[in-house]
Amino acid sequence: MVKSGSFYTHICFSLIHTVFLLIALGAVLQLTIAQEAVVQCQYAQRVCECPPSYQTCYFQLDIDNAVAFTSYQLVLDETQRLVRVQDTTNVAQFQFGSKGNLVRTFGLKSNCSTATEGFAALNCTEPITLNLNRNYYPNGLVTVNGLIPGPTLLVTVGQTLVIDVVNKMTSSITTVHWHGIPQRGTPWMDGVPGVTQCPITPGSTYQYIFKAIPAGTFWYHSHVVQQRVQGEYGALIVRELSSVWVAAKAALAAAVGIPDMSIADSPGVHTLLLSDFEGSGLINGRGLYKGQASSYSRLTTINVQQRIGGAMYYRFRLIGAQGGPMFRFSIEDHKMVVIGTDGFLTEAQIGVDFIFIHAGERYDFLLQPVSPLQAQTKKDYLILAEPIPASRYSNAQGVLRYGEGAPLSTEYASIVGSPSRNCTRESRCTALNCPFRAYNSSKNIVCIPVTQLRLLFDTPSGDLPTGPVTDEIFFDFAANGRWGKTPAVNGRNFVFPIGSLLTQPNTTQLKRCPLGAINCSGAGECVCMYTYNLNGAYKPAQLVLSALDVRGMEHPIHMHGHSFQVLGIYYGQYSGEKLAQANTDITCGNTASCTAPRWSVGAPPVTISSKTIRKDTVVVPAGGYAIIRFLVNNPGWYLMHCHIESDLEGGMAVVFNELNFLQPPPPASLAQIKCGSPGLVTVQEVFSSPDQSVQSQEVAAVVDEQEPFGGPSQSIFDETAYEEEVSQEAFAGPDQSEFDKNVYEEEVSQE
DSSP: OHHHHHHHHHHHHHHHHHHHHHHHHHHHHHHHHTTEEEOOOOTTOSEEEOOTTOSEEEEEEEEEEEETTEEEEEEEOTTSOEEEEOSGGGEEEEEEOTTSOEEEEEOTTSTTTTOSSOTGGGTBOOOOOOOSSTTOOOOEEEEETTBSSOOEEEEETTOEEEEEEEEOOSSOOBOOEEETOOOTTOGGGSOOBBTTBOOBOTTOEEEEEEEOOSOEEEEEEOOSTTHHHHTOEEEEEEEOOHHHHHHHHHHHHHHHTSOGGGEEEOTTTSEEEEEEETTEEEETTBBOOTTSOGGGSBOEEEEEOOOSSSOOEEEEEEEEOOSSOEEEEEETTOEEEEEEETTEEEEEEEEEOEEEEOTTOEEEEEEEOOOHHHHHHOOEEEEEEEEESTTTSOOEEEEEEESSSOOOGGGHHHHHTOOOOOOOSSSOEEEESOSSSOOOGGGOEEEEOGGGOBBSSOOOGGGSOOSOOSEEEEEEEESOSGGGTSOEETTBEEOOOSSBTTTBGGGOOOOBOOOSSOOOSSSSTTEEBOEEEEOOTTOEEEEEEEOOOTTOOOEEEEETTOOEEEEEEEOOEEETTEEEEOOSSEEOTTOTTOSSOEESSOOOOOOOOTTBOEESEEEEOTTOEEEEEEEOOOOEEEEEEEOSHHHHHHTOEEEEEEOGGGOOOOOHHHHHSOBTBOBOOOHHHHHTSTTTTOOOHHHHHHHHTSOSSOSGGGGGSOHHHHHHHHHHHHSOSTTGGGSOHHHHHHHHHTO
16 A cells, blocks of 8 residues: 555656646747747737747838828738738728718728728728828828838837838838937948948838847838838837836936836837928827818827826827927926937936927927826817927827827817917926027026936946047038038038948949038039048047038938937027027138038037937037037948938938948848849848957957946946846847847946
8 A cells, every 4th residue: 555655646746747847848838939929010000019028029011102091901911911902992082071070082882981980890991191282182102001100119128120121112112220229230221222221122022130229219211212201100119128117217206206106108109209291290190281270180199097096107209200390399288307318218307398309309208297186177288399490380289188089170179279388487498409599588498408418327438438539520511512502511412322332332333522621512523422431449439510501400410320429519699599690619611611611719628428418319500519429339331411301312411431341241142132132131141140249359358348337327226137137038048149248238238
């Protein structure tokens, strides 16, 4: 009996052991399977999220032409992915009726013909109601997965993104630029035609593969002529590691004086993309057509809740996706706490009434809620972005609603007619990032320059551009190019090469701009490819960016491949908010087109610290200049340009050839194909290229010595727990050797 009992006991324990082994094996298999995720980013799906547990995230973005005021039938293709069909039996057209409702005008026999507002129930797309004129003409647009803006992509820092961009347009080339992602080690994925890649031809697919580093608020958009303003853009949100966001919330909540549990972050809901279309301002692709009644429109509604037990502060992400005007952003009866810009968290800037935001910039803010009593009394508030200049564009408007649902279009008039903010001498308003030195005193608005913002987490010492400046380079952005009237940099109109400077350098044949002080008054040698070499490996480069044009226009300057420290912004002389005379610190010499700007007497004193604000897009004020600095540490070809669409098209750009002797070779498939062919590569091919870590032995030695945590502010969270989480979340799978872990941890620690 004892032996028998022992035998059965042994069998039981063996079975239990086997079960646990099977469970463990299943967990391992599940973990292995979970390393890669194909994100079903369906047609007309507004938010596409990759779970944080996955290491590699696959997306597909279809770039296509679409017609406004048209509904398309959706069907499943062979991959079980929803796609649209366009024949006459599956297309219906609409226009606004007398009550602001959509009325069918074409496609009486269409599968979508019975739809008026319930398009989703019939598996039909909701019409995009952008107007080209007052007759609601069904004009052509460019969509991403059938949407304007395209779907918001939600990922986590450190994940590998594999994004197939499929050009389904009939006759147009395209590309996608991942705005704000430095593409360290993957410069061929920057998305600039002629510079970093061949354009994507109709019917072709280009596979973008890169690391989602750093964390922050970013976006994507076409880099081909007017496609961005026609609709090819969307948000790219890279979430922080959970420990970093927990630490950030604790610091921000302490500054505001609220519990950290009162801060909510839902980027799929609270991301706002500002844009413009045919003179009308838009918020998330919707707005009021200029000169038309508000009831004949569709506005974006953002929903929030008011807790009875305590206020909830919502993190909003504001993205300047416009092609033209600067916007002054505000929300009726609400103040904002600015907590970040261009992907970098900042110390809390409390009590902000207005945010000036130009094309390419991003700002994160906490919405300071109204009281529960006020939210019950009034549930709808105007979200307003006022364009500058106001004479050429209409306001971008939306609705902030406490509670669920959205107002009817017939209710818009009472909302958009809300009074402007009351700024008094006793209660002055504050405006962040003014494009001028100060408001007229009578307006009672105080300007806060962006240089006043301070980073929440210190820049690591090894990534701080201190020490002797090897290059100080002047670039003047003005309409003084060809014939003295066209957008130019130092008088030169940039022309994009045919081919790709980075992946196909032997096929690009284009005249390069001459350097130095030259005469650019005619149509000759200054219409060219303007390039500048950066060769000081891991040395600071300092750029002086000016806008000395007497016509007085500010310029949002965006740099690819880098973020930079903004050391100072300097203004001209103003009469109120209008430029009276350009700053005299910089001289253009004797050349009317300012081909070789330089200091008139000497540079103003500047300082830099681990807290100095970092951006990738800076507004250079009209008649003034900005001083920025960065480390030359990212080999590749990178564009720097004004982000106003017409200025870029006119030639207001320059390309940096950075560390040519350290540039990694592109993946073989990209180097071997000719422009006009599909660009398809694999993850292994991209991250197994020689020198993909972008470091020579000399540079690697410098990197190894860098401190992983940059300063005392990092003590607000546990460094050991942070490093452990980095290891678990970003290096848990088989492709952990694909990039240098030290460099990655250093990048992530900035967050």
